[in-house]
Amino acid sequence: MEVIIRKDAASAINLTAEILADAITAKPDLVLGLATGRTMENLYDNLVERHKNEGLDFSLCKSFNLDEYIGLSGDNENSYRYYMNHFLFNRVNIDLRNTHLPDGATEDLDGEGERYEQAIADAGGVDIQLLGIGRTGHIGFNEPLSSLMSRTRQKALAPVTIEQNSPLFDNPEDMPKRAFTMGVGTILDSGKVIMLVTGKEKAEILAKAVEGPVTAMISATALQLHPNTVVICDEEAAELLTEKDYYKWIFDNEPEWEKYRNLK
């Protein structure tokens, strides 16, 4: 795992977008693992700008999102399908047929996870998985005690998560209490992981995720087991990390980061 600390959210987002854009340019048929949440909204705006101004080409990309609320169909404004169409897919030249989320409206609740896993496998696996982190330390919707080997499945949401996300619903009571989510094991199978974390309210959980012991209580700690994970955060989210100077030294000295050092 590497941790890159940028001075503010805008530069953490810009670095994440730059890495993604470089990856898409190097491999136009990249399989992207995508995430939702407030943190990602500005990232998707940044990618849309790059599409418009620099010709960043999504036409051959495929995507698989982490999760979807159970009981919401794609035309529901609070579904993650709606979010993705709104913030990214409808604003770039990705082929909608190549964009995938679990089907929140399916009647086959037990079969959906297996179907989704097969679709990921058929696409050759996820090349780069983008992640945020929830207040419980969840990645996707892998709430505390999710098996670190779990696969895509339905999951009951923790009260803290319901409290975190229900304000996004017109009527907070309407927030589903269950979701489909890629498993921790599914996420660990991706070629590279980028976790983007901004804001002081994430400082405590980020310190536990990065520097604490690996535990099923905090599914993001499983990323310590992944051979190619980079955490990109701002100063506020990094505040409680104990080894900040070391992480900064790596960014300032390792050749792989040279081209990104002067990025705004």
Ligand code: GLP
């Ligand atoms: C939801 C998503 C997570 C996301 C989290 C953080 O719970 N399932 O994938 O990381 O929100 O959201 P925010 O960026 O709004 O803090």
